Amino acid sequence: MNTQTLKGFRDFLPAEKLRRNWVQQKIVAAFELSGFLPLETPTLEYKEVIMGKYGEEADKLVYEFVDNGGREVALRYDQTVPLSRVVAENRFNIALPFRRYQIQNVFRADKPQKGRYREFTQCDIDIVGSASPLADAEILATTYQAFVNLGFTEVELRVNDRQVLLSTLSPFATDEVSVLQIIQSIDKLDKMTPADVSAELVDKGLSKESADAALEAVKQAQKSKNLAEIFSIAESLGVPAKALVFSPAIARGLDYYTGMIFEIVAPSFSSGSLGGGGRYDNLLNDLGGVDLPAVGVGLGFDRIVEAVDSLNLIVEDDILGAGVLVTVFAEEQQSISAAVTQQFRQAGISTELFNSTEKLAKQFKYANKLSIPWVVVVGPEEAEKGMVQLKNMTSGEQVTVSVDEAIATVQK
Amino acid sequence: MNTQTLKGFRDFLPAEKLRRNWVQQKIVAAFELSGFLPLETPTLEYKEVIMGKYGEEADKLVYEFVDNGGREVALRYDQTVPLSRVVAENRFNIALPFRRYQIQNVFRADKPQKGRYREFTQCDIDIVGSASPLADAEILATTYQAFVNLGFTEVELRVNDRQVLLSTLSPFATDEVSVLQIIQSIDKLDKMTPADVSAELVDKGLSKESADAALEAVKQAQKSKNLAEIFSIAESLGVPAKALVFSPAIARGLDYYTGMIFEIVAPSFSSGSLGGGGRYDNLLNDLGGVDLPAVGVGLGFDRIVEAVDSLNLIVEDDILGAGVLVTVFAEEQQSISAAVTQQFRQAGISTELFNSTEKLAKQFKYANKLSIPWVVVVGPEEAEKGMVQLKNMTSGEQVTVSVDEAIATVQK
Numbered sequence: 153m154n155t156q157t158l159k160g161f162r163d164f165l166p167a168e169k170l171r172r173n174w175v176q177q178k179i180v181a182a183f184e185l186s187g188f189l190p191l192e193t194p195t196l197e198y199k200e201v202i203m204g205k206y207g208e209e210a211d212k213l214v215y216e217f218v219d220n221g222g223r224e225v226a227l228r229y230d231q232t233v234p235l236s237r238v239v240a241e242n243r244f245n246i247a248l249p250f251r252r253y254q255i256q257n258v259f260r261a262d263k264p265q266k267g268r269y270r271e272f273t274q275c276d277i278d279i280v281g282s283a284s285p286l287a288d289a290e291i292l293a294t295t296y297q298a299f300v301n302l303g304f305t306e307v308e309l310r311v312n313d314r315q316v317l318l319s320t321l322s323p324f325a326t327d328e329v330s331v332l333q334i335i336q337s338i339d340k341l342d343k344m345t346p347a348d349v350s351a352e353l354v355d356k357g358l359s360k361e362s363a364d365a366a367l368e369a370v371k372q373a374q375k376s377k378n379l380a381e382i383f384s385i386a387e388s389l390g391v392p393a394k395a396l397v398f399s400p401a402i403a404r405g406l407d408y409y410t411g412m413i414f415e416i417v418a419p420s421f422s423s424g425s426l427g428g429g430g431r432y433d434n435l436l437n438d439l440g441g442v443d444l445p446a447v448g449v450g451l452g453f454d455r456i457v458e459a460v461d462s463l464n465l466i467v468e469d470d471i472l473g474a475g476v477l478v479t480v481f482a483e484e485q486q487s488i489s490a491a492v493t494q495q496f497r498q499a500g501i502s503t504e505l506f507n508s509t510e511k512l513a514k515q516f517k518y519a520n521k522l523s524i525p526w527v528v529v530v531g532p533e534e535a536e537k538g539m540v541q542l543k544n545m546t547s548g549e550q551v552t553v554s555v556d557e558a559i560a561t562v563q564k
Numbered sequence: 565m566n567t568q569t570l571k572g573f574r575d576f577l578p579a580e581k582l583r584r585n586w587v588q589q590k591i592v593a594a595f596e597l598s599g600f601l602p603l604e605t606p607t608l609e610y611k612e613v614i615m616g617k618y619g620e621e622a623d624k625l626v627y628e629f630v631d632n633g634g635r636e637v638a639l640r641y642d643q644t645v646p647l648s649r650v651v652a653e654n655r656f657n658i659a660l661p662f663r664r665y666q667i668q669n670v671f672r673a674d675k676p677q678k679g680r681y682r683e684f685t686q687c688d689i690d691i692v693g694s695a696s697p698l699a700d701a702e703i704l705a706t707t708y709q710a711f712v713n714l715g716f717t718e719v720e721l722r723v724n725d726r727q728v729l730l731s732t733l734s735p736f737a738t739d740e741v742s743v744l745q746i747i748q749s750i751d752k753l754d755k756m757t758p759a760d761v762s763a764e765l766v767d768k769g770l771s772k773e774s775a776d777a778a779l780e781a782v783k784q785a786q787k788s789k790n791l792a793e794i795f796s797i798a799e800s801l802g803v804p805a806k807a808l809v810f811s812p813a814i815a816r817g818l819d820y821y822t823g824m825i826f827e828i829v830a831p832s833f834s835s836g837s838l839g840g841g842g843r844y845d846n847l848l849n850d851l852g853g854v855d856l857p858a859v860g861v862g863l864g865f866d867r868i869v870e871a872v873d874s875l876n877l878i879v880e881d882d883i884l885g886a887g888v889l890v891t892v893f894a895e896e897q898q899s900i901s902a903a904v905t906q907q908f909r910q911a912g913i914s915t916e917l918f919n920s921t922e923k924l925a926k927q928f929k930y931a932n933k934l935s936i937p938w939v940v941v942v943g944p945e946e947a948e949k950g951m952v953q954l955k956n957m958t959s960g961e962q963v964t965v966s967v968d969e970a971i972a973t974v975q976k
Contacts, residue, residue: 154612155653155852158637161608163650166601166664173602185909187886187916187936189578190585194683195607195639195669196573196627200566215608217629220673225570227607238575241567247933249919252578257607261632271606279919286898287919297909388902389917390909440567474599486698490800497597497709497802504599505801507661507691507699521659524599 160262160270170471172273175302175457176255179275182298183253186290188277191252193234199224205233205439213260227259231276231450233439239280240440248281248444255453267454275427278448280436285378287447288412288431289385295416295427295449296391302456303465304418307426309391310399311383311414313376314430317403320373324366328357332407338370339403342423373400382412404428408435412447421459427451474504476526476562479515488535492528492555499559519545526562572674572682582883584685587714587869588667591687594710595665598702600689603664605646611636617645617851625672639671643688644860645851651692652852660693660856663702667865679866687839690860692848697790699859700824700843701797707828707839707861708803714868715877716830719838721803722811723795723826725788726842729815732785736778740769744819750782751815754835785812794824816840820847824859833871839863886916888938888974891927900947904940904967911971931957938974 157163164172199216203226215227228234231254239250255275264270277294279287292309299307317335325331337352344352346367353363375383375398383396404413411431418426429449437443460466478493480486489505496503504524506515512529519527529541534552542558543550553561569575576584611628615638627639640646643666651662667687676682689706691699704721711719729747737743749764756764758779765775787795787810795808816825823843830838841861849855872878890905892898901917908915916936918927924941931939941953946964954970955962965973 154610155649156610157606158608158610158635161606163606163653164602164604165650165654165658166603169602169604172604184885184914185912187889187914189885190576190581191578192576192581192584194569194573194575195671196570196683198566198568198570212632215631219627220624223570237567238577241575242577246577247930251916251919259607271608282920284898284920286892286902286917286921289902290917290919293906385899385902388899388906390906473596473601477599480698486696487797487800490698490701490797494705494800494802500597502596502599504663505698505702507663507702508694508696509698518659 158270160264160268162269162271166473170473171461171466172453172457174466174471175453175460176273176275178301179298179451179453179456180253180255182294182301183277185297186277186294188251188253188294191235191238191254192256193228193231193238193254195228195257196225197228197234197237199226201237202226202229202233206230213262215259215261228256229260230258231256231274232278232435232448235276235278235280236436236440236442239436239444240442243442249287250280251277252280253277267458269454273453275451275453276448278446280446281444282447283433283445285382285385288382289389291429291447291449292382292386292396292414293389293391295429295451296386296395298451299416299418299426302460303467304459304463306418306420307395308397308417308419309395309414310397310402310417311379311412312399312402313379314409314411314413315378316373316376316400317370320369320400321366324358324362324369326357326362329353334358334366335403338366338401341367341370341401370400379412404430408432408438410434414449416449416451418459418463421462424455425452426455426459472502472525473522474502474524476501476503476528477506477515477519477522477524478503478528478530479506479512480509481512481529481531483509485530485532485535489530492530492540495555496528496559496562499563501559501562516543528558570682572676572680574681574683578885582885583873583878584865584869586878586883587865587872588685588687590713591710591863591865591868592665592667594706594713595689597709598689598706600663600665600706603647603650603666604668605640605643605650605666607640607669608637609640609646609649611638613649614638614641614645618642625674627671627673640668641672642670643668643686643862644690644847647688647690647692648848648852648854651848651856652854655854661699662692663689664692665689679870681866685865687863687865688860690858692858693856694859695845695857697794698797700794701801703841703859703861704794704798704808704826705801705803707841707863708798708807710863711828711830711838714872715879716871716875718830718832719807720809720829720831721807721826722809722814722829723791723824724811724814725791726821726823726825727790728785728788728812729782732781732812733778736770736774736781738769738774741765746770746778747815750778750813753782753813782812791824816842820844820850822846826861828861828863830871830875833874836867837864838867838871884914884937885934886914886936888913888915888940889918889927889931889934889936890915890940890942891918891924892921893924893941893943895921897942897944897947901942904942904952907967908940908971908974911975913971913974928955940970 350363409430413430415425415428431447433445493505762775821842825842827837827840843859845857905917
């Protein structure tokens with residue numbers, strides 16, 4: 153049998169899945185603290201719902217096929233298109249603003265490479281139906297809280313305003329070089345030197361003077377009144393001023409943003425983005441025919457897991473599997489081991505009963521391999537006296553105590 | 565734009581998704597209390613991994629296609645085949661017994677009908693690598709705990725032994741009617757009268773005497789020594805004796821079971837099964853070429869949600885979205901409303917800031933629609949005195965208090 157996964161697709165074995173669950177729970181806790189509500193949409197949609205929404209390049213990456221009933225269908229490509237479909241379909245019975253979070257896997261038939269997968273998890277929050285800076289600020293504050301929950305001590309929200317960018321750079325556009333083309337080059341200032349960006353603009357057709365002037369104009373750009381208001385509300389919502397970084401060169405690739413745009417960076421991890429978002433007041437109309445403003449963020453779950461691992465942010469005690477392994481001394485002892493297991497469980501302690509009657513040494517080896525911190529042995533002698541042996545697998549210390557005492561020790 | 569979902573596929577809007585999350589969390593808590601660890605496998609697999617595993621009928625229900633790179637691929641059909649692939653691929657580095665839970669969506673191109681969907685959630689636990697009754701009992705006890713967590717006051721595990729069934733019914737098999745065909749009819753005793761089952765057996769080719777004798781033999785069948793041992797361990801693991809019902813007519817459709825088999829029934833909800841499982845000692849060898857015994861259960865998530873709803877088991881206080889809505893009196897007040905919101909959130913209270921500056925009446929209507937139990941108003945007068953108005957949306961009572969007092973009131 154072929155035991156391979158498809159390229160770009162992954163199994164998450166328990167040790168890794170526990171870490172991913174920890175990260176996801178911290179993010180969800182931030183979303184729910186801000187009162188965002190969960191939404192789930194199908195993995196498969198009509199192809200016409202998915203295709204033609206983000207341009208030709210994106211369409212090529214959609215997994216699409218004809219199903220057993222002859223319907224043209226496609227796999228979820230992102231969570232914004234399904235959101236706009238849901239809003240369009242339920243526009244008469246959802247309360248506005250509609251605030252939802254959505255954490256599901258999406259599929260891209262992209263070239264797999266380090267850190268890029270064909271099935272990956274997206275964590276989105278969006279607010280539909282409000283054009284107010286209150287909504288922009290709420291997205292920033294909730295995003296910031298997610299990183300606080302994850303234990304990041306410094307995270308920057310690098311914020312810009314699409315309108316500022318457009319008005320700053322429009323004067324440099326020519327018949328040959330559109331303002332969007334200029335923006336695309338400016339967006340690379342986090343990865344390239346100003347000289348290289350200038351050279352790229354010259355390659356595109358700007359004069360050297362014009363290219364340098366464009367760069368200087370971006371450097372000198374001032375926060376818009378809109379951004380100042382958003383920053384002020386975000387600070388009231390608990391985002392420290394130093395985490396809100398006005399970044400006039402941030403452009404975000406996607407053309408559909410209309411107002412505030414931002415990226416999340418943890419400088420101690422990398423200069424790369426851990427996610428980003430912004431305001432997109434026309435997209436829902438374009439996608440679903442419902443004219444509602446919207447603002448949101450998408451967190452790059454895999455990048456965040458990478459950052460969390462690299463910065464050692466996971467509280468290892470949180471991601472234990474079982475806290476206790478109750479071993480089985482011999483077949484005649486299995487019911488007493490089961491009863492002891494149940495006592496630990498009733499005390500709320502995640503407890504595994506070793507599900508086989510192998511040699512004790514093998515059972516201890518198993519506890520070691522799974523990093524289970526406590527092992528209980530109920531030999532015939534202890535059983536008679538209502539006692540158990542409790543071994544601390546970290547210190548190696550072993551004591552003979554009553555089950556109640558053992559439970560109390562583990563709970564400490 | 566087409567705003568429809570595909571037939572048999574569903575959106576879960578927040579009100580329903582919150583309920584489903586509640587059910588899932590209760591189930592996961594039971595799995596984790598018993599020390600089962602999470603596993604995730606890809607949505608897409610090589611077609612050859614999925615097809616030909618469960619017979620021709622099942623193959624017809626597999627969603628399969630050729631991907632953009634020309635690979636033959638298929639959507640997840642169940643969680644047992646991926647489990648066997650994972651075990652085969654990682655056989656040299658996983659500790660045995662391998663105990664995992666897996667909660668993911670699966671896909672069947674089946675005829676959609678009431679309660680049957682093309683994408684639905686499966687909740688599985690399995691123990692791979694132990695032939696001991698300890699493992700069978702652990703599956704029963706963990707299953708039972710999941711229903712206790714969900715608030716079921718009576719749930720029956722109807723248990724049988726495939727070997728008992730085979731040895732009881734083999735004497736009635738003929739050249740024309742195989743023992744499996746007899747078992748298939750016997751399995752219908754929960755839905756059909758004995759007379760009808762007897763008639764069906766006669767239709768298949770048994771004599772009337774033989775059919776009746778087979779029914780009588782099943783009725784008289786005795787618990788095997790294996791089942792007695794499993795029941796005894798399960799009782800030590802906390803399953804009350806009355807919940808363990810020896811049911812000699814239970815057959816379970818799938819041919820791959822080799823030992824204990826069981827179904828979960830909540831009689832106060834319906835006689836139908838909420839899930840089931842059993843021991844399958846040959847399947848992993850057949851599927852993945854790794855000769856390991858296994859036992860497990862699959863919970864029917866949608867049926868359980870239905871039962872939980874019908875029996876009113878959800879603790880409604882648990883599934884609130886936001887606990888508090890902080891309204892925005894006017895644009896000039898928005899930052900003070902944001903600051904009050906942040907105070908509630910820092911106290912750990914899920915709090916929504918109304919993300920727009922609409923009329924207060926509309927903001928209250930919104931709180932009503934979303935069943936948010938507390939609404940805070942920060943008018944200019946209150947703001948000046950450092951006070952807020954706190955309205956209990958259930959009683960209608962409204963008080964003017966400090967933010968700290970408001971937080972204390974909500975926390976009660």
